[in-house]
Amino acid sequence: MSQPREPVEHGEQPPVVPVPFNTTDPFAMKWTDRAFDLLKNGKMSAHIVTVEGIKAARIDGSCPYCDDQIHLTEPLTAITQGSDGFLGRGIASRDEAELTGSVRFQDVTITCGCNEPHAGDPNKSTGCGTSFRISVSETP
Numbered sequence: 001m002s003q004p005r006e007p008v009e010h011g012e013q014p015p016v017v018p019v020p021f022n023t024t025d026p027f028a029m030k031w032t033d034r035a036f037d038l039l040k041n042g043k044m045s046a047h048i049v050t051v052e053g054i055k056a057a058r059i060d061g062s063c064p065y066c067d068d069q070i071h072l073t074e075p076l077t078a079i080t081q082g083s084d085g086f087l088g089r090g091i092a093s094r095d096e097a098e099l100t101g102s103v104r105f106q107d108v109t110i111t112c113g114c115n116e117p118h119a120g121d122p123n124k125s126t127g128c129g130t131s132f133r134i135s136v137s138e139t140p
């Protein structure tokens with residue numbers, strides 16, 4: 001499921017090697033920045049969903065570090081009022097939200113939960129170890 005991280009020059013065909021487990025900068029801001037771009041480009045989606053009465057951020061898309069597909073449900077700790085089910089798309093801008101007052105954002109920290117083993121993972125588990133923050137929106 002891994003893809004080359006750089007455009008391939010014509011001629012040379014480098015082998016597709018899965019990126020190693022991220023031990024260098026798993027909490028770097030650039031992953032958050034890249035996740036934001038993925039959201040904008042539709043390569044990742046973030047919604048707030050309600051699972052058994054508990055609000056959670058539902059994340060689907062490409063990991064900003066390893067490009068593998070991740071499908072995560074991250075419970076939100078800050079519970080807001082109301083029992084509404086669905087909610088925003090996660091890509092409206094904060095400015096828009098502040099103007100209209102109709103969208104609220106929650107920042108959630110996501111740790112890659114892809115199903116690919118990455119070399120060097122100290123837990124010999126799955127995921128690349130990279131964490132990033134994204135804003136998910138909800139409408140009242």
Ligand SMILES: [Zn+2]
Pocket residue numbers: 063064065066067068112113114127128129130
């Ligand atoms: Zn990853």
Ligand SMILES: [Zn+2]
Pocket residue numbers: 063066067068112114115116118127128
């Ligand atoms: Zn991965």
